[in-house]
Amino acid sequence: MLRSLLLAAVAACVTHAIPALAEGTTLYVAGSGGSMEKAIRSExxxxxxxxxxDKLEYVAGNSTDVLAKLQAQKGSQQIDVAIIDDGPMAQAVALGFCRPLDVGPVVNDLYDIARFPDGKSLAFALLGSGFVYSKEAFAKNNWPAPTSWNDLADxxxxxKIVIPPLNNxxxxxxxxQVAKANGGSEKNIEPGFIAFKDKIGSNVLAYEPSPGKMxxxxxxGQAALAVWGSSRAKALADSGFASDFVYPKEGGVVIGVGICxxxxxxxxxxxxxxxxxxxxxxxxxxxxxxxxxxxxxKKAELPPENRAGMPYGSEQVAQLKTIDWVEINRQRDDWNKRWVREIER
Structure with a gap:
């Protein structure tokens, strides 16, 4: 009798344990929506x-949204993996939201530009920022392709121009980059504000944060020209819309899609x-x-037909410009307040 009871108890425990093991835990990954979310979910x-x-859940939101979630959940984080562009990622690391990386030898195969110096985050993908424009609109008006950041003031x-807001x-x-094209820099942003206030602002249809709305x-046809990234431009072209993507002559700025x-x-x-x-x-x-x-x-080999419109390979990666995110983040709150007060009113 005792043996039967023990066997029944063991069987009950095993039966209860199997579903729990099968369910596992849930890993929450937070990052941008659109084409990146689809790619992560499908691939x-x-x-x-x-x-x-373990179960995987994706929490969609732009870099600012993800950073805000980390701030709101400080001390009791629900997100396990954060995907944030390199600028806000520097803020996330500085605020203590990322822990040291331990991803094994694969880190040695990455381009140097992808290995952030903090040791707590890195870029898992790259894109370049530049101009996306409507081929139909430009052909109809006999406009040449844009070549400079100062073309935004034409x-x-x-x-006819769409640009994401300053919190993007x-x-x-x-x-x-507009500041640099007019003699400024990250430490001297005044020329940028002047250009947007006096010349560029009247050309801007919307400062639009949503990729879908862009x-x-x-x-x-409401907009003919936008400041955007190479991956967004590819998604737009893949939709069948006749568009092109170009880097300004002053150089395209690399964006490292950070992860921690x-x-x-x-x-x-x-x-x-x-x-x-x-x-x-x-x-x-x-x-x-x-x-x-x-x-x-560096070991990721893309077929030639999949390389168009992206900074692929060591030669192209080396040509991309970087900007000083540490200096930018030091002033970003003040810039945002001024932007809302003077530009995006």
Whole structure:
């Protein structure tokens, strides 16, 4: 009788344990929506899930949104892996939201530009910022392709330009590069504000943060020119819209799509494994094909037909410009307040 009871108890425990093991835990990954979210959901999640029983959830939001979530959840983080553009990522690291990376030897295969000096974050993908324009609108008006940041001030573009706002990475890049094109710098942003206030502002149809709305404004013909990234431009072109993407002659600014394991939550070791998986050559190629983001792993070999419109390979990566995010972040709150007061009123 006692033996029967013990066997029944053991069987009950085993039966209860199996569903719990099968369910596993949930790994929360937060990052941008649009083409990147689709690529991670379709390419990275299934591949990672085939090796782990844990559930994967994606929390969509731009870099500012993800940083705000980390701030709101400080001390009790729900996000395990944060995907944030390099500028806001520097803020996230400075605020203590990222823990040291431990992703194994794959880190040695990355371009130097992808390995951030803080040791707590890195870029898993690259894109270049520049101009996206409507081929139809430009042909109809006999306009040549834009070549300079100062072209944004050309009166012929009145009400035809779309630029993300200053709380967006592309907005910051626009202000900094316009300042540099007019004799300024990250430490002397005044020429940028003057140009936007006196010349560029009247040409801007909208300071639009939403990729979907940006696409809509271009496709509808309301906008003819936008400041955007190479991956967004690829997604737009892949939709069938006749558009082109060019870097200004002053240089395209590289954006490193940063990623880090989040500190202050359950700190699952799967976060490190997920990042390592995303950095593998196979996943780098799959992500690039699906999203237009350029790989950072030097061993990731893209077919020629998938290389167009992205900073691919050591030669192109070396040509991209960088900006001083530490200096920018030091002043960014003041810039944002001034932007709202003087530009985006």
């Amino acid at each position: 990275v999640f299934p591949s990672f899930a085939s090796k782990h029983r 009166p012929k573009f009145k009400g 990475t592309y907005g910051v890049i626009s202000l900094v 696409t809509e404004l271009l496709q509808s 394991p989040v500190a202050g939550g359950k700190e699952s070791p799967l976060a490190q494994q997920f990042i390592a998986h995303l950095l593998s050559p196979d996943m780098q190629v799959a992500m690039s094909k699906a999203s237009g983001l350029a790989p950072v792993n």
